[in-house]
Amino acid sequence: MQIGMMGLGRMGANMVRRLMKDGHECVVYDINPAAVAALASEGATGANALEDFVGKLSKPACIWLMLPAAITGRIADEVAALMQPGDIIIDGGNSHYQDAVDIAGKLAPRDISFVDVGTSGGVWGLERGYCLMIGGPVAAVRHLDPIFASLAPGAGASTPHAADRDTAPFGYLHCGPSGAGHFVKMIHNGIEYGMMAAYAEGINILKAANAGKRKREADAETSPLKNPEYYQFDIDLAAVTEVWRHGSVIGSWLLDLTAGVLKDDPALANFGGRVSDSGEGRWTLKAAIDTGVPAPVLSSALFDRFSSQGESEFADKLLSAMRFAFGGHVEKKKD
């Protein structure tokens, strides 16, 4: 079927390629003409302006937005202004689910459907397929089923599309009304933060398994290591993460990637340790707070990222200042 894709970055462009491989007709648009030209040369129909883009779509027009969260709302408004009753806007980006609820509410009176699709798979999605978490009106979601089936890992355009079949095993799922897709994706990312941190913390302790070999300062500001004889191991982190991939309880795709990372660059010399967060970990915690659900692991994972961004500095200075104030403890220099 035909689909319009707007936003041809890393994710959007690869999704177009995966769709074309399955025989879908893709009309594409981006403010960067080079991105349009690249996909046009691979078989997509390029557009050079928003009006041109919308005009090239047959009815009902289905436009998939794959844009940074910060601008999705504004662009959705612009796109919607050009659309007709029966048309469908899909937001596949990392937008806040509450925005999806709001936009869907605004568009419903004009009979334009808004479908929010949480999309996981990263740079590997082109090859592995994308896991799709979908929110929106039933009719629109069903209409788009061939698109979802082609993007997801396990089905493809040739799969028969029965109305009520269970699509989860194929890698896509209609989770509920508008907003439900991004809500589920938000939680997905919250879990992702927690899992990543679990691996990172554990591997960091493994790395310190030789702490007993290091000479430790013995001053009043340094807690001594009582039993250095128990911390004499030089663990091969790449080998350990590799062995865990085979038969252990903690095997996962993230572990597969982690083992590869540690094999290629055991000292992680290419990284400085400033960990970004892209919004969904934050929103997950806000949802936990709103609903009164404890999330100590997910919050610890998020706050470690904030700390890695330097945001605990003032608090830490204050702790040192308090220690000096009550105990005369002079702060040690940073290494």
Place this chain on the structure above:
Amino acid sequence: MQIGMMGLGRMGANMVRRLMKDGHECVVYDINPAAVAALASEGATGANALEDFVGKLSKPACIWLMLPAAITGRIADEVAALMQPGDIIIDGGNSHYQDAVDIAGKLAPRDISFVDVGTSGGVWGLERGYCLMIGGPVAAVRHLDPIFASLAPGAGASTPHAADRDTAPFGYLHCGPSGAGHFVKMIHNGIEYGMMAAYAEGINILKAANAGKRKREADAETSPLKNPEYYQFDIDLAAVTEVWRHGSVIGSWLLDLTAGVLKDDPALANFGGRVSDSGEGRWTLKAAIDTGVPAPVLSSALFDRFSSQGESEFADKLLSAMRFAFGGHVEKKKD
């Protein structure tokens, strides 16, 4: 090759079965004669006492202990008393790695090797193979290579056993001297706690996505939900965990099991929510503390288990008592 297995519980018995399937000769012993008889009927050589057990082993004797952590040390002493120079004791249980360091140190002067093998795979290991994290002297570990190759998922008795080959891709790894195996397994379990909690917390928030539908009390002791319109989703947890298995970043074996669990028993009616911990999560944190490595996610996961065991009760009573003392807040009844 021949191996003696002592401790024929869920793990030990299945390991014997997996070894026999690969042609190894297993001498087995347990204080429970029925467990011995069961495996004898499947082809193992049974023993009826510790002396009998040791006596049936050719030299060098290799005895694998698969026992509860609480008794492993005592039994290892009893077994060691009956062994000769050149013999090997293997501890495959969830023992503390520091005990392995200590026992190995005691046995080394008698030329008895102590090999600690962290074993992951649970009840699925018989079929999938066990991930083995191994610590001990090089010679003993190499001697046991055929056993490890058969227990692990990816190799098998027919694999050529080159001296220095990379075994990690087959699912077993010599991690370092005595203690290193259990150290790595300890961290493995610490990570496991963190991953499990990440899923559990995220799914718990998903379950609360319909909080806006519930009537909430509006008293001074209850924080109101400001935007109930954003919490109107009834999420199908089994379907969501199923879809995440296909192409998402958080795919894992634990998620595979979780999706199965939620499909069979969506309300988890078979469980009360008292989560045990078996020691290695605790030891992981102690190692983090000793080495000064931050582990906020792993500790949050452990402490949640303690809370589930009722151990936060007094602290919580104290919080309610403080609130009453400074603000006259009368505690609400537990549901």
Place this chain on the structure above:
Amino acid sequence: MQIGMMGLGRMGANMVRRLMKDGHECVVYDINPAAVAALASEGATGANALEDFVGKLSKPACIWLMLPAAITGRIADEVAALMQPGDIIIDGGNSHYQDAVDIAGKLAPRDISFVDVGTSGGVWGLERGYCLMIGGPVAAVRHLDPIFASLAPGAGASTPHAADRDTAPFGYLHCGPSGAGHFVKMIHNGIEYGMMAAYAEGINILKAANAGKRKREADAETSPLKNPEYYQFDIDLAAVTEVWRHGSVIGSWLLDLTAGVLKDDPALANFGGRVSDSGEGRWTLKAAIDTGVPAPVLSSALFDRFSSQGESEFADKLLSAMRFAFGGHVEKKKD
């Protein structure tokens, strides 16, 4: 000076009493006529309806709302509808600071000032005075200075009110424009949650200092206590919290109250351990998330309250279910 007080609950009534003691004229109103009558009998001017209440105030009318957060916004609208340019509305309740920003913005075009006053002191404020954190336009805040001086602990009506004097040492502070008062109070409560939890956790460990005396089950689902000889102390919690009040680094007013609580009811038999949260701890975390500031301690304190409310139950059931699924671990019964 004259002030109108609406909302005569525990806090509002006591504030009226403290103001009258300092010679201020209080006009009072509440939907509960008995609350009005009680204060009228102590010298306040009672009102029997909102219009009556506003009508009894001389110009500029100053109305202090001391209401549950859930209704403050609606009542503020009703009150504002009856007010004139130059009048002042004060919100002394536990409202969200963002509401204060919004309401102030709505009222400014009508030249009605909105002053938000975070009020700490609880049931002790009548006697000790209230700590006041104030946000709003400079002119309105200055106009109300005599009221603030009387409510706060350290000044009183007889203090000379120089325009730019430093009022913080007297226990009240103009923190910034509308919203700043409730923002500072929000953070105050966030810190309060953290401090309370620090005491509660520490005291809970003290209580467990005799864990080595308890017979512990030795099964595969229970982590053994390796060195029971180190956990043989029966600590007198009331005595310890009392001694900490004298000269230690952790002395505080909360500790004063805690020592009293433990003296009167060492087993805390009057409490069940369900700890409410009244909103500001939640908002503090949302502010931390919005601004990217790590708050692991404050969030741990909040999430423990959620757990005490039973909200970790499903997550804990899921953990038990996972443990059964991968390891065959049968859940232990809750005590």
Place this chain on the structure above:
Amino acid sequence: MQIGMMGLGRMGANMVRRLMKDGHECVVYDINPAAVAALASEGATGANALEDFVGKLSKPACIWLMLPAAITGRIADEVAALMQPGDIIIDGGNSHYQDAVDIAGKLAPRDISFVDVGTSGGVWGLERGYCLMIGGPVAAVRHLDPIFASLAPGAGASTPHAADRDTAPFGYLHCGPSGAGHFVKMIHNGIEYGMMAAYAEGINILKAANAGKRKREADAETSPLKNPEYYQFDIDLAAVTEVWRHGSVIGSWLLDLTAGVLKDDPALANFGGRVSDSGEGRWTLKAAIDTGVPAPVLSSALFDRFSSQGESEFADKLLSAMRFAFGGHVEKKKD
């Protein structure tokens, strides 16, 4: 009465001064002769060697050790070798309580008493008095009562010393047998870490209350601030911490110091943010783990200190590496 003090650092020297002010006879020793000479010039009896020190004490000899934790055990052994039945060794340092249990057990057969005294008060103790948490045999503790009464804040040498009187209100307490004093002090410090972190986190969020004024990058690696209009406050941190000291629920001695710190150096320019930990926070968590008591707040506080020491760096690099591996996210530079 007479007391020998060994270790004349910041704490030990001031304790001698406080004791002499109350008329006690102090014999003093330190490996640094200048420290001995200084106190001798103030009226103490100096000693120039360990034997000289012990020899100058009348029977029963009472020796108070005020030494770094790392050497206390060794020195206690050396001192004990020179002592007679009936003598008393007091350890007032930040030693591990388990060492006190062990040392007391070794000395008991020789009828030498070991008294462990957790000492809080820091550099302010000379003036305010020290809060003393005492463990040891009843007879020895009673014998030392005049010393404790003089060191503590609230009593003094003139207080009548009834055998069973409640000393907690005077600032010293016999908490139980040997080890109990340091156990209670350990928990005290654990709580201290939690309280300090609660203030530091809260104040750090206050500092960020103007985040909406800062220009924030709008790229895919930066989570946008949705409502900058709510983060426009420039909060005067020194003034806010000052006002909280007066009548609020979070008043404390630590807050008194914090307000002073922020007044003198609002930007905390004298500190770099590397926060040391001196052992007792670590031991508190180990005790929590051993006894199965949840301590999420205290552990979060400790782990933040580890992070401030740079120990999360490898974990954070790993997180960035994972993000690059699955999503192609290029790490942002540290500021």
